[in-house]
Amino acid sequence: MFHFIISLIGGIVTAFIAICATQIFKYGNIELIISGAIMPLLPGLAMTNAIRDSMRGDLVSGVTRGTEAIIVAIALAIGVMIILKSWLLLGGGLSL
Amino acid sequence: MIQSIIYSFFAALFFSFLFNVPKRSILVTASIAGVGYAVFILISNNLGIELVGYFFGTFIMAILSEIAARIMKMATTTFITIAVIPLVPGLGLYKTMEYLVKNDYSAAIQTGTNAMLAAGTIAMAIAVNTLLVKLYIHFSNNIKI
Numbered sequence: 671m672f673h674f675i676i677s678l679i680g681g682i683v684t685a686f687i688a689i690c691a692t693q694i695f696k697y698g699n700i701e702l703i704i705s706g707a708i709m710p711l712l713p714g715l716a717m718t719n720a721i722r723d724s725m726r727g728d729l730v731s732g733v734t735r736g737t738e739a740i741i742v743a744i745a746l747a748i749g750v751m752i753i754l755k756s757w758l759l760l761g762g763g764l765s766l
Numbered sequence: 767m768i769q770s771i772i773y774s775f776f777a778a779l780f781f782s783f784l785f786n787v788p789k790r791s792i793l794v795t796a797s798i799a800g801v802g803y804a805v806f807i808l809i810s811n812n813l814g815i816e817l818v819g820y821f822f823g824t825f826i827m828a829i830l831s832e833i834a835a836r837i838m839k840m841a842t843t844t845f846i847t848i849a850v851i852p853l854v855p856g857l858g859l860y861k862t863m864e865y866l867v868k869n870d871y872s873a874a875i876q877t878g879t880n881a882m883l884a885a886g887t888i889a890m891a892i893a894v895n896t897l898l899v900k901l902y903i904h905f906s907n908n909i910k911i
Contacts, residue, residue: 721893751867
């Protein structure tokens with residue numbers, strides 16, 4: 671499938687599980703849970719490869735990798751943001 | 767500080783299980799992550815500038831990865847990709863999203879700029895180290911005494 675859809679679903683599931691768990695167990699910090707859980711999904715390797723390709727002279731490859739990394743990061747942010755915004759609109763708080 | 771070093775050691779250890787690296791490189795990768803994180807904490811606490819800490823922490827990690835790759839006859843990216851993971855600013859990206867959700871745009875731009883600069887600095891440190899090694903190999907092969 672596309673990277674965009676995968677990252678979007680990953681962000682949504684991460685935020686949903688974090689909020690549900692903190693509401694059920696009444697313990698924990700949503701910020702730290704989400705920011706730790708999205709670490710495997712962040713495109714760190716793609717960003718590094720993009721800059722390395724650009725500095726070596728493979729400009730087309732560098733721009734392609736960089737665009738992919740930025741799109742994946744934005745999709746992840748949108749996925750987390752949908753759930754957080756709905757949770758705030760429903761009247762929940764971000765910290766217990 | 768000791769606590770953070772131990773945490774980053776174990777983070778790199780379990781990320782290397784996640785990425786399916788060869789078994790004999792796992793402990794070396796985790797040790798490189800711990801040393802680089804120690805350098806990052808030392809420099810960013812003493813100088814007060816986080817970006818310099820990011821640069822030199824990643825730079826030390828890259829140098830150690832090159833040495834380990836030469837000794838163990840494996841690829842450099844096996845070590846550096848996983849060792850750099852504890853430094854990636856995930857909390858900054860989350861904070862940016864949270865401020866955007868709360869309609870606090872100036873704080874969002876401030877945090878987001880910091881996070882993007884940190885990610886760019888990490889990538890730049892790895893790229894600079896790769897270029898320096900390539901340059902060193904090039905010149906040491908071409909100069910014959």
